Amino acid sequence: MKILVCAKDVPDPDHVVVRVREDDRAVIGEVSEYRMNRFDAFAVEEALRIREALGNAAIDVLTIGPSRAKDVLLRGVGMGADRGIHLETQMDGYLRPRTKAAWIATYARGKGYDLILTGAMSEDMMNGQVGPMVAAFLDLPWATQVIRTRLPRGGKNALEPVSADICVEREIEGGSREILEIALPAVLAVQTGINEPRYPSLSNLLRANKQEMETVAVVLAGEGNEKAMEEMAGMEMPRKMRAGRHLEGSPSEKAGQLIAILQDKALLS
Amino acid sequence: MNEKKNTVVIAAHADGHILPETWDLAAFAQQLAGGRTEAIEIYVVGENIGPMAEEIAEQTGLDVRAVSCAGLRYFSSEVYCRVMGQMLSNKGVLYIIAAHNSQGQEYAPALAVMLNAGCISGVNGLRFDDGAVLFQRDVHGGKARANMISHAETTVLTVQPGVFRPDAARRAAPGRVSRQEAEYTPGRTRVSGIQKARADAAGIAEAKVVVAAGRGIGEEENMPLMESLAEMFPRSAVAGTRIVCDRGWLPYSRQVGVTGATVAPALYIACGISGASQHVMGMRGAKFVVAINTDPQAAMFNESDVCIVEDVTTFVPLLLDVFRQQQNDNPVPTAPDNEESGG
Numbered sequence: 001m002k003i004l005v006c007a008k009d010v011p012d013p014d015h016v017v018v019r020v021r022e023d024d025r026a027v028i029g030e031v032s033e034y035r036m037n038r039f040d041a042f043a044v045e046e047a048l049r050i051r052e053a054l055g056n057a058a059i060d061v062l063t064i065g066p067s068r069a070k071d072v073l074l075r076g077v078g079m080g081a082d083r084g085i086h087l088e089t090q091m092d093g094y095l096r097p098r099t100k101a102a103w104i105a106t107y108a109r110g111k112g113y114d115l116i117l118t119g120a121m122s123e124d125m126m127n128g129q130v131g132p133m134v135a136a137f138l139d140l141p142w143a144t145q146v147i148r149t150r151l152p153r154g155g156k157n158a159l160e161p162v163s164a165d166i167c168v169e170r171e172i173e174g175g176s177r178e179i180l181e182i183a184l185p186a187v188l189a190v191q192t193g194i195n196e197p198r199y200p201s202l203s204n205l206l207r208a209n210k211q212e213m214e215t216v217a218v219v220l221a222g223e224g225n226e227k228a229m230e231e232m233a234g235m236e237m238p239r240k241m242r243a244g245r246h247l248e249g250s251p252s253e254k255a256g257q258l259i260a261i262l263q264d265k266a267l268l269s
Numbered sequence: 270m271n272e273k274k275n276t277v278v279i280a281a282h283a284d285g286h287i288l289p290e291t292w293d294l295a296a297f298a299q300q301l302a303g304g305r306t307e308a309i310e311i312y313v314v315g316e317n318i319g320p321m322a323e324e325i326a327e328q329t330g331l332d333v334r335a336v337s338c339a340g341l342r343y344f345s346s347e348v349y350c351r352v353m354g355q356m357l358s359n360k361g362v363l364y365i366i367a368a369h370n371s372q373g374q375e376y377a378p379a380l381a382v383m384l385n386a387g388c389i390s391g392v393n394g395l396r397f398d399d400g401a402v403l404f405q406r407d408v409h410g411g412k413a414r415a416n417m418i419s420h421a422e423t424t425v426l427t428v429q430p431g432v433f434r435p436d437a438a439r440r441a442a443p444g445r446v447s448r449q450e451a452e453y454t455p456g457r458t459r460v461s462g463i464q465k466a467r468a469d470a471a472g473i474a475e476a477k478v479v480v481a482a483g484r485g486i487g488e489e490e491n492m493p494l495m496e497s498l499a500e501m502f503p504r505s506a507v508a509g510t511r512i513v514c515d516r517g518w519l520p521y522s523r524q525v526g527v528t529g530a531t532v533a534p535a536l537y538i539a540c541g542i543s544g545a546s547q548h549v550m551g552m553r554g555a556k557f558v559v560a561i562n563t564d565p566q567a568a569m570f571n572e573s574d575v576c577i578v579e580d581v582t583t584f585v586p587l588l589l590d591v592f593r594q595q596q597n598d599n600p601v602p603t604a605p606d607n608e609e610s611g612g
């Protein structure tokens with residue numbers, strides 16, 4: 001079994017500050033902290049658990065991004081993946097999901113992956129498109145919001161390609177689940193809560209630091225040649241949906257004000 | 270049919286019922302088409318979809334194409350993509366509109382690739398700006414909104430449910446329904462059933478006051494603080510975000526949001542919650558919302574009546590102190606009109 005996990009480096013949401021310019025446009029201030037997309041940590045963990053269940057499997061972690069994104073590979077290998085693959089781009093800005101999916105598909109084609117795992121969405125751009133798009137480019141079946149996987153019985157030849165079905169549960173509205181059987185090879189976009197991602201281990205981190213990550217310059221794979229299907233023409237601040245009255249003063253003054261408001265509304269006992 | 274149908278809506282349905290998102294999609298399509306309703310066609314794909322097609326034509330006044338696909342009992346992204354892909358390729362369709370629900374999120378991006386179309390997901394705003402159409406969508410957990418422009422000949426859009434609401438006024442004339450058969454070829458994905466969500470044992474849907482915990486409470490050790498806050502109120506319950514449930518701080522039956530429970534209490538207190546749309550969709554019906562968050566830009570504040578920029582782990586204990594002190598100073602008489610009936 002060969003597994004490819006796609007992991008993105010995203011600005012740590014706790015360090016994202018939005019600034020409003022004079023023309024009312026919103027821009028993201030300089031980000032000091034990046035980390036692995038939360039959803040993707042669950043995808044890496046799921047791959048590790050599949051390997052544990054089968055007894056053996058080869059796990060590659062792939063990221064697309066500037067040189068900074070390599071940290072995501074260190075984390076993935078630190079968690080226990082075998083290899084890191086860096087599709088390096090000089091562009092440090094918004095990359096269209098379609099472009100990224102085409103690059104991932106180009107890389108993965110012909111390499112015999114039985115499973116390609118992605119996260120359900122990226123925390124920063126929140127598109128949720130790359131997984132199904134990779135499947136479409138590679139003409140593979142897929143499922144999104146995957147919350148459980150059950151594999152065909154792993155044999156001794158666990159590193160052989162698997163030609164069987166994987167049983168998958170995907171989450172739908174209200175927490176109900178669809179139960180699917182999908183023929184391998186397949187693409188699964190993983191939802192959080194499917195497992196508990198482990199922390200990188202010291203020994204794996206040492207291995208990761210020694211290991212050369214495979215770097216592919218995606219400029220060669222067509223960066224910039226891709227026809228611009230859609231474009232992000234700037235950002236703005238979100239709309240206020242409610243009154244949004246900000247309480248002012250010291251913390252205890254705010255506490256007093258809140259109690260008064262709640263009493264006024266007859267919400268307190 | 271002679272007029273050009275350049276805007277296609279794909280109806281959302283499950284279990285033989287039209288999902289309410291479908292009405293939103295119809296409303297969105299009409300805004301997008303600038304009221305040129307003759308340009309719009311709603312596709313309903315599945316088994317036994319005749320009655321649904323009629324209902325949609327009647328309710329929306331828009332033309333409907335009933336694509337009957339015998340054997341397609343459950344939604345299947347693979348079959349949807351194949352059927353819609355065949356019907357829509359080279360049709361010169363400008364927009365294909367799907368719901369940003371669990372179905373649309375799964376098939377729309379793949380359909381876009383198959384049709385060599387653009388794809389913009391989670392659209393929750395539409396603006397016409399100097400001839401350009403701006404599709405707006407949340408980014409960074411709702412802290413900002415991006416304006417997207419499509420240059421593609423065909424663009425697949427997934428539209429956030431609950432944003433674009435249908436006209437209350439019913440149209441006089443129902444739309445026309447045309448019928449078409451599509452062959453069902455089982456794909457490489459088989460749906461073997463649906464497992465219904467666990468029951469809401471905690472009763473968060475019935476609670477009058479919901480105290481909701483987010484990742485911002487920091488650690489599981491702070492959950493009792495949430496319980497204490499809830500105890501300030503009669504008929505209250507503690508709920509949480511997906512992250513809090515993922516971490517095991519609360520059972521999933523107490524998760525609020527699209528993939529959890531929908532609540533509409535008199536009061537919702539959001540503690541350390543960023544306000545991502547997937548969460549907010551589960552609590553928009555609350556009458557009064559208070560949010561406590563250290564980040565003044567948290568999206569949750571846009572959904573709140575009262576905003577408190579404080580550390581929830583220090584503010585809530587303070588709030589409890591102030592409340593207890595006030596109660597000691599002037600105990601509230603348990604007047605009958607202050608009492609909740611039933612309990």
Ligand SMILES: Cc1cc2nc3c(=O)[nH]c(=O)nc-3n(C[C@H](O)[C@H](O)[C@H](O)COP(=O)(O)OP(=O)(O)OC[C@H]3O[C@@H](n4cnc5c(N)ncnc54)[C@H](O)[C@@H]3O)c2cc1C
Nearest residue numbers: 483484485510511526527528541542543547548563564581
């Ligand atoms: C398909 C899909 C379905 C989903 N369904 C759901 C769903 O049903 N329900 C749901 O909740 N989510 C759902 N999500 C996840 C959702 O996108 C968000 O990731 C999640 O709601 C965020 O949870 P949070 O607000 O607790 O955490 P975060 O987004 O991490 O936010 C934490 C907040 O706490 C604040 N904070 C930090 N420290 C403090 C402090 N000391 N005091 C006060 N504030 C502090 C931070 O400023 C931040 O705003 C879904 C996602 C997907 C892709």
Ligand SMILES: Nc1ncnc2c1ncn2[C@@H]1O[C@H](COP(=O)(O)O)[C@@H](O)[C@H]1O
Nearest residue numbers: 006008064118119121122127128129130
């Ligand atoms: N730059 C990237 N590098 C690697 N994987 C990515 C990248 N962007 C997106 N992905 C994968 O695609 C998933 C969905 O991303 P998106 O469609 O951008 O919301 C993520 O959870 C990742 O698994």
